[in-house]
Amino acid sequence: MSDESRFATISSRGATWVLALLLLLVAASVWFAVSKPSLQAQPIAIVKSVQQAQTQExxxxxxxxxxxxxxxxxxxxxxxxxxxxxxxxxxxxxxxxxxxxxxxxxxxxxxxxxxxxxxxxxxxxxxxxxxxxxxxxxxxxxxxxxxxxxxxxxxxxxxxxxxxxxxxxxxxxxxxxxxxxxxxxxxxxxxxxxxxxxxxxxxxxxxxxxxxxxxxxxxxxxxxxxxxxxxxxxxxxxxxxxxxxxxxxxxxxNEPSAPSWMLANGPAAALHFLWQSLPLSELPAILAFPMIIIGLFGWVCWRTETGLFCLLLLLGYMLAFAITGRPNNFYWGYLVSPLLMMGFIFLGPGLQDLQAALKRGNPKASE
Known part of the structure; x- marks a missing residue:
């Protein structure tokens, strides 16, 4: 019943726009990965602790x-x-x-x-x-x-x-x-x-x-x-x-105060926070950032209240990460990172429905 995606009844024109937007966001994530090295150059001691837990203190x-x-x-x-x-x-x-x-x-x-x-x-x-x-x-x-x-x-x-x-x-x-x-x-x-x-x-x-x-x-x-x-x-x-x-x-x-968290580092910071709090941290950003976008798109595909809730939750936290937080606050991403990759399982039905919509708009493609 819920294997049907949000795009089951989408028009051919709508499917074209959805796929174009997805490709644009993936391309933008690649650009953020290669153009924001300062976010990736921070010391990430907690991640190293996760990755090397068996060998170091x-x-x-x-x-x-x-x-x-x-x-x-x-x-x-x-x-x-x-x-x-x-x-x-x-x-x-x-x-x-x-x-x-x-x-x-x-x-x-x-x-x-x-x-x-x-x-x-x-x-x-x-x-x-x-x-x-x-x-x-x-x-x-x-x-x-x-x-x-x-x-x-x-x-x-x-x-x-x-x-x-x-x-x-x-x-x-x-x-x-x-x-x-x-x-x-x-x-x-x-x-x-x-x-x-x-x-x-x-x-x-x-x-x-x-x-x-x-x-x-x-x-x-x-x-x-x-x-x-x-x-x-x-x-x-x-x-x-x-x-x-x-x-x-x-x-x-007179004790010291923390510097401001309101840095507005933008979408690159949001992607960085999730990247470093996922197993994707093993991958280079140029691969991990597009995977984050695709995981989010998977939640778009699932036509249920739960799917909409998880999508809005992830997008809301990503917006917050884009506005607030210093690079060494990446561990805030652990709050929602367990949900992100779950979106991958809803991609299949969504992409199938988009493909079917494109074929309906182009009868020659289905011959």
């Missing part, structure tokens, strides 16, 4: 910082005092308050220990694979495509298998977002809602995902669900207020 100042905070919390120290002290000692800015991570993940890891924390992280990823398989079965997607999607989602979630980067908030949040979307059903939305709340408690950058969930519920007049999402958003701002107060209690007014 944990890499990346951020990971060392979060690890030190968790270890000191396990010894009984206060989160905010420890976090600010560690950031100050390592030359990290402590202002504005968002430079200090929300304490949720540190409390989880300090309470469970890193071994059980890693077990929990892997369990979240496995649950995401399971619920997405069930979701595709409900949509009556043919079996081989279901398994292909699971393989692609597993590739996107692969950073969770590395225990050395368990301290990265975005990897946890990205797995929880994938799980929440896979769980979502309009008439049984509470499990998805609870998982989304956990993701938002881990990283404030999950807020756009929650806002989009609320918008979909509102537009479809699911009033109780809309109220729940709205309540979660209000609770989040309350949590952020308490977090700001906690940071302010230990930060001195």
């Amino acid at each position: 944990v890499g990346g100042d951020d990971i060392r910082l979060y690890k030190a905070i968790v270890e000191r919390m396990r010894a009984g120290e206060n989160y905010y005092a420890v976090a600010v002290e560690e950031q100050r000692a390592r030359g990290f800015p402590t202002q504005p308050f968002v430079t200090v991570r929300l304490p949720t993940l540190a409390f989880v890891l300090a309470s469970l220990g890193t071994m059980w924390g890693h077990v929990l992280e892997i369990a979240i990823a496995l649950a995401a694979l399971y619920v997405w398989y069930q979701k595709l079965a409900a949509y009556k997607i043919i079996q081989w495509r279901r398994w292909a999607l699971i393989a692609l989602l597993a590739a996107g979630l692969s950073p969770v298998v590395n225990p050395k980067i368990i301290y990265m908030h975005e990897i946890w949040a990205g797995a929880l977002i994938a799980l929440s979307i896979g769980l979502y059903r309009p008439k049984a939305w509470l499990p998805s809602f609870l998982i989304a709340a956990c993701a938002l408690a881990l990283r404030e950058l999950v807020l756009p995902f929650v806002l989009l969930m609320a918008a979909f519920a509102l537009l479809q007049r699911r009033w109780i669900e809309t109220g729940a999402w709205s309540g979660l958003i209000l609770a989040f701002f309350g949590y952020m207020f308490l977090h700001a107060q906690g940071v302010a209690s230990v930060v001195q007014p």
